[in-house]
Amino acid sequence: MKTSLKKRLLAAACTGLFLATATAPAALAASGAPTTVTIDDRGSIVSADLLASLSGAQVAASLGAAKFPVPAKPQGADLYAVVYRTIGVDGRPTTASGVVALPHRSRKNLWTVTYEHGTNATKAAAGSVADGDGRAVPLMFAAAGFAGVAPDYLGLGKGPGFHPYMDAATEVSTTVDLLRAAKELAGTKGRTLSGDLLVTGFSQGGHAAMAVGKALRDDRVWRLRGVAPIAGPFDVKDAEMPAALEDRLDPRSATFYLAYWTVSMNRLHHFYDSPSEAFRDPGVEKLFDGNHTFEQIAAGLPASLRDLVTDAYLERISRPSGAVLRAMEANDDTCAGWRPGVRVKLFAGRGDGDVAYDNSLSCLRDLRARGVKAMLTDVGDVDHTTSAFLSLPQVLDWFGGVRGGDR
Structure with missing residues (x-):
């Protein structure tokens, strides 16, 4: 197999990212908690395990070694693997897993960033159980003072059953329910989330980011402030x-x-x-x-x-x-039917051999047709993986500016 797909799925997995850091369990519910619950319990936590507690210097070293962006003056962060209650493709109760990263210094009224990961067909490769972008990216945002959230999606990580790949409905439900779980977790750790939300994602996660943004455009709990999908298969x-x-x-x-x-x-x-x-x-x-x-x-x-x-x-x-x-x-409708009011910045590389650049052009047309303030940044004649590494620093900078009032 050529390296483009393998690089995207594996090379971004920053192997050993947390091996130098002591880990300890921090369960929020008894082991053996029921996995079938009423739908009213969606987003409640089954368990939350502390994967790592890193100083700012450790965060910088880990992200830098893996070629992920390092925020200016990075702060330390705690990284948790969370199992929470959600619904399956049939609407019935189930569980899913994901990652939540909380910053050390910033504690009150935290803005939240959700990161939607790219294509993964292996349960054991998801962020809740393995090093990779599903851990590194929420850690990156936590180091910048955000609460970082990254769902594994249904059927990956610690979730039962099959993963419904490219199913927009469950990309949304697993993300929204993990956001609820993150809010609960933050409260137990002396943090509060403001409800201000930014969304990004790569490849399949770009598709998921647009689906989540569309679903939460008029949400009463989360105030969507911006969406930045990278190289998504929107069409x-x-x-x-x-x-x-x-x-x-x-x-x-x-x-x-x-x-x-x-x-x-x-x-x-x-x-x-x-x-x-x-x-x-x-x-x-x-x-x-x-x-x-x-x-x-x-x-x-x-x-x-x-x-x-x-x-x-x-x-x-x-x-x-x-x-x-x-x-x-x-x-294929995640970019269609939006209302104006939330900015969308698309990122993609015209040389991408995995996800055609035309996907982002199609998304841009759909958004602009509805009057959404959207733009597309071409990061160059680069492969799929490289488009992510070139885009993430720009996403981090933009999200910081949005939080600071520079829209």
Whole structure:
């Protein structure tokens, strides 16, 4: 496999980020707490474990070594893995996990930043259980005096079941419920959250960031102040899928994404009765059970889309109708239907071989068509991973300015 996809999924995982720091449990609920609850309990904490307590110097060293931005005068922060109550794709109660980072010095009326992570098909690679951007980015914002929040999404990390990849509805529900949990956690630690919210995310997380922003645009609890998605697949039907089918994307990356998307959407929208209807090798479906590592998944996939899927399924995604079209339309509207009043800054690289730049152009058109004050920053002729590392310092600076009143 070319390095672009592997770099995005693995190289950003700052291995050993917290190994030098002592860890200690800080459970907020008894072990063995029930995992099925009433929907009224959404966002309540099942457990919260302290992953690390870092000084400002340790934060700077850790972020710098992993090539993440280091805020000016970084403060220390506490990082927690949180399991909380939420709802599944069927609306029934379940649990999910995520990361919350709280700054040491800033304690009152904290603005909150939620970070939506990129594509991950392995439970054990999520932020609540493994080092990576799901820990580093909320830590970065906490070091800048924000409360940093990063959901694992459904079915990843410590959550049960399968991950509904690219499902906007559950990207929103897991984020909103983790925000509630973060507010509860902050209160037990002597911090208060102001309710002012900024949202960012990378790749799948860019899609999730726009979905969350749209859902919370008029929320009564959270005041949405700005959204900054990075390289998101906002338009699968008219941007991402055509780029993949026309060989304008890295073929190995396109194969991975299409396989994952197909398996996920089939669980939600019923594309096929048997995986042999979509995949030349029906065993592909089993690769996306949440337990296979990235290397195992990569080794089990062919080199191109046409070697991955059947001719019949290739025709279905080339000319979508029925369930395939419904799945696309259900999740391609995160940039549409906004009301003006919240600024959106999109970031993407025109050289991206994983997520076509056209996705961000499509999102920009949708936003501007509704009068939203939006702009797109082209970070250059760079690959997918590099677009994130070039964008994050700008997102950090912008969010700091928004908090300071510079809109």
